[in-house]
Amino acid sequence: MPHAKAADGVRIACQVEGEGAPLVLLAGQSNNHHWWDGIREGFTARRTITIDWRGTGDSDKPDEPYSTPGFADDVIAVLDELGIDRFELYGTSMGGRVAQWVAARHPERVRTLVLGCTSPGGRQAIERDVEVRRSLAQPDPAANRRALLDLMYTPGWLASTSGPYNTLGDPDMPPYALRRHRNASQRHDAWDALPGIAAPTLVVHGADDIFNPAVNAPLIADRIPGARLHMIPGARHAYFDEFRGIATPLVLDFLNAHR
Template sequence: MTTETARAEDGTAIAFDVVGDGEPLVLLAGQANSRRWWDPVREDFSASFRTIAVDAVGTGESGEPGAGGYSTRRFARDVVAVLDALGVGRAHVYGTSMGGKTAQWLAVEHAGRVGGLVLGCTSPGGAGGLVATREVRRSLLGPGGGRALLGLMFTPAFVERHRGRWHVLGDDSMSNVAKVGHRRASEGHDAWDSLGAVTAPTLVLHGTEDLFSPVGNARALVERVAGAELVLIEGARHAYFEEFRERASAEVLEFLRRHPLG
């Protein structure tokens, strides 16, 4: 696949690539991760959709921002720049974790650009958003943090069966400034009072055993977004879309097929 670039409002290069044919589907990764986040499952979607995977600023092949800084609202505007560069007026959007927070702002502030909206393992932030416990956050600090993060993403049985590279544990190419920027953007996300403005058909997916983003966030999103559908994947942790790929991808594909761009 070939990397392409769009220009954000502040001139920062936003890298992306396009795989597949059909209605456009934007794929948005989690905090401090590049578009490689989607590699293990992307073919599930590119078989039916024109998938557009984006490197948020500070990750992958995208640049680091200037005065615009880091925020989930800014990330959403950068996605609009990618759509403009491709000449795509409207696309489906699937965002997971912090990518789901970005997707919320796309649906709120750029409603005309969003077809079907899929929010995975994410939070509305603000007054109703739930965060990981102090114990969970502490586990990510220090030399054992990588192993702890792996355990938050996947069940022990899945880890035991799948030796090799993990795509959801962070982008090693990021600068410390970018990592801090992403953390603050995710922690500062607050769409709580704005989600009533979402008009896109919406699917919310979440693992029942997600300690990184507690499952109550999924229920809160469904309460805030009119008509939103909820799918809870029993036993899944944060990276439900990879470990429970067969179920999760099928749910997303069925939902998007019921809501074509028209």
């Protein structure tokens, strides 16, 4: 498994599969590249690149502040190591926050941008309500897991599948890294940078997402020049997983239209 060195010397693990145009897939908060298991197979006509965020997977796990702009720098370090100049970019949840910075800071490199189930951050973002926060703060790990599953997937999906569920976090993360990821995501604020994004942009969100409230999607789409918005009816936060039969063709159609 290749690694790249970030500017501060931290080793970032990356995974490369397939051939064709490079597509970078960015996972959610406190997750590693397995977030995309079962999904990246839908992009077989492309060379897909995933990473393990610092603090997760096979990347180094320094106990120091993390940030979404810093994660964006890690993404660029990986792509530089791989010799990839121009690329398509698809970020979901916290990965969508990071993708905002990548696209805003490196407009000459991002060919096409897809932002999924994400938020602009800052005062303009709509935060999850207090009941959702309480459900995720339960001291019982089993209850906390059930609450997270319910926010990610519909009851019908959970009743008909037994997992594995790859969106519930990296189980091997040290507690300090979990806190660092949470703080990075909570402190994200790219509102002022969004109008500077030049890449053709698709914003996708599950219409029933209350984990990252769906009202954030039109906020982002209205803020990025020319962005297109698509809400997936009935989908919750992990729309890209449960509704992959809808979401993956939607994303592919958008990417192919802007090649």
